[in-house]
Amino acid sequence: MAGIAGILKPGKKELIEKMLETMSHRGNYGKEIIETNEATVGMIWSKQENEQTQTLINQNIFRAGPGHGHQIKVTFENGNLQIERGRVGVVPLYLALNDDNEIIFASEVKALLPVTEQILEFLPGQIISNNEIKPYFELSKGEPFNTGPLQIAEELRTLLRKTVTRRINSDHFGAWLSGGLDSSSVAALARPYVNKLHTFAGGLKDAPDLEYAREVAEFIGSEHHEVIVDRDMMLKILPDVIYYLESFDSLLVRSSIINLCVAYEASEYVSDVFSGEGGDELFAGYEYLKNIPVQYLNIELVDIIKRLHNTALQRVDRTASAFGLTAHVVFVDPEVVDFALRIPAEYKISGGIEKWILRKAMEGLLPESVLSRPKAKFWEGAGVKSILSEYAEKKISDRDFRNERNLRNGWTINSKEELFYYRIFSEHFGELSNLDWMGRSKASAPDRAQHEKSTFLPLNCYI
Numbered sequence: 001m002a003g004i005a006g007i008l009k010p011g012k013k014e015l016i017e018k019m020l021e022t023m024s025h026r027g028n029y030g031k032e033i034i035e036t037n038e039a040t041v042g043m044i045w046s047k048q049e050n051e052q053t054q055t056l057i058n059q060n061i062f063r064a065g066p067g068h069g070h071q072i073k074v075t076f077e078n079g080n081l082q083i084e085r086g087r088v089g090v091v092p093l094y095l096a097l098n099d100d101n102e103i104i105f106a107s108e109v110k111a112l113l114p115v116t117e118q119i120l121e122f123l124p125g126q127i128i129s130n131n132e133i134k135p136y137f138e139l140s141k142g143e144p145f146n147t148g149p150l151q152i153a154e155e156l157r158t159l160l161r162k163t164v165t166r167r168i169n170s171d172h173f174g175a176w177l178s179g180g181l182d183s184s185s186v187a188a189l190a191r192p193y194v195n196k197l198h199t200f201a202g203g204l205k206d207a208p209d210l211e212y213a214r215e216v217a218e219f220i221g222s223e224h225h226e227v228i229v230d231r232d233m234m235l236k237i238l239p240d241v242i243y244y245l246e247s248f249d250s251l252l253v254r255s256s257i258i259n260l261c262v263a264y265e266a267s268e269y270v271s272d273v274f275s276g277e278g279g280d281e282l283f284a285g286y287e288y289l290k291n292i293p294v295q296y297l298n299i300e301l302v303d304i305i306k307r308l309h310n311t312a313l314q315r316v317d318r319t320a321s322a323f324g325l326t327a328h329v330v331f332v333d334p335e336v337v338d339f340a341l342r343i344p345a346e347y348k349i350s351g352g353i354e355k356w357i358l359r360k361a362m363e364g365l366l367p368e369s370v371l372s373r374p375k376a377k378f379w380e381g382a383g384v385k386s387i388l389s390e391y392a393e394k395k396i397s398d399r400d401f402r403n404e405r406n407l408r409n410g411w412t413i414n415s416k417e418e419l420f421y422y423r424i425f426s427e428h429f430g431e432l433s434n435l436d437w438m439g440r441s442k443a444s445a446p447d448r449a450q451h452e453k454s455t456f457l458p459l460n461c462y463i
Helices: 011-022 046-057 149-165 182-193 210-222 231-245 251-266 280-285 287-291 292-307 310-322 334-340 356-361 389-397 397-404 416-429
Strands: 002-005 029-034 040-045 061-067 069-078 082-085 093-096 103-106 120-121 126-129 132-135 171-177 196-204 222-229 272-275 326-329
Touching: 002 061, 011 029, 011 149, 040 061, 046 280, 061 310, 061 326, 082 334, 103 196, 120 310, 149 182, 149 334, 149 356, 171 182, 171 251, 182 210, 182 272, 182 280, 182 356, 196 251, 210 222, 222 251, 231 251, 231 310, 231 389, 231 416, 251 310, 251 389, 251 416, 272 310, 280 292, 280 334, 280 356, 310 326, 389 416, 397 416
Parallel strands: 171 196, 171 272, 196 222, 272 326
Antiparallel strands: 002 040, 002 103, 029 040, 061 069, 069 082, 082 126, 093 103, 093 120, 126 132
């Protein structure tokens, strides 16, 4: 996806050039820097984004991202610079103040670190206008539908098909395909609308994902590609994974390794890929959700959707952007999210079956084995399992773990695997005293109270 960088001060073209250079992987086809009396803003983009980007720049608007509610939008209007992040946070943005108390922003943290460590994530559903951060959207569960499940399933299929087809911009398109329900659904819906659909799967030899993905690819008639990895390959690319990901969260890193390999393979064939991310959060795909009383299920789903922006969606963005790919995350399109949060909880987990309503919606479009496949974590389905944690156990002694697990910012490392990742992270970015911008998986998330601050604060107070 495209990359953006800016500072609320004119005459800073050289600084913006350097910031964009650190993110050049996000788009090496085009670059534009605009200076006004108030700001200097630059953007890079890939080939498929060129025509629309040039049109927007002529209107003094920068939009980084694939659109349809998934973008960072920067607008110059009547002397005011306005910055808006999408409702769910598919496209990233970070903010900081430099030593001169000037506001700077960028798509990735690595572009800001040479300037300052005092960085904060600009949260989804927020807007900056007149140097003030305000919310323009708050995710919440909607009024439940009072129609029956079959009608809801039919409407869901229609909506997903509409969302998929409006993102297709070429006769050749890609889809990441794990063989799970979510990625398989998106690929199946897209297939009739492209001349050639390339599907991409990855994992260790004989991983379950590979087998299921082959079955789906044959069923829908896609041109299928596999990436087979082993332990040595995973360890070799691990530093790159952590560099692009900008995280040492163990679950996030583990799931990103195969994703990065698959993204590289996809970039050899297509410029755009579909991702099935978000289906578990919308339709209750995780095992622990079965233990939540039905009246509280949608409340929990809202909570985990709100956490996607700096965990799973960050993985999608960074692994795709590492090779200039644009990833389209259909399930978290605004219309789909609004619709899904109105589906009664008893249709999401029914008879102990997770994502029941999505399975009903996809009947006839997927093999029965995939429709009935239980949820598997991406790193489990790809065959990664405990390989990395066992390697870390051998590399890090108990003494080192005790001595190094407490970080400068007050966080505590949870496992030797995470400490192994943190050491690599520190080699890239240093031992940072501020990690407020970083997301962590819910099971290991630190206190994020600073992100629950009251809104309508001046930006310098917020940061």
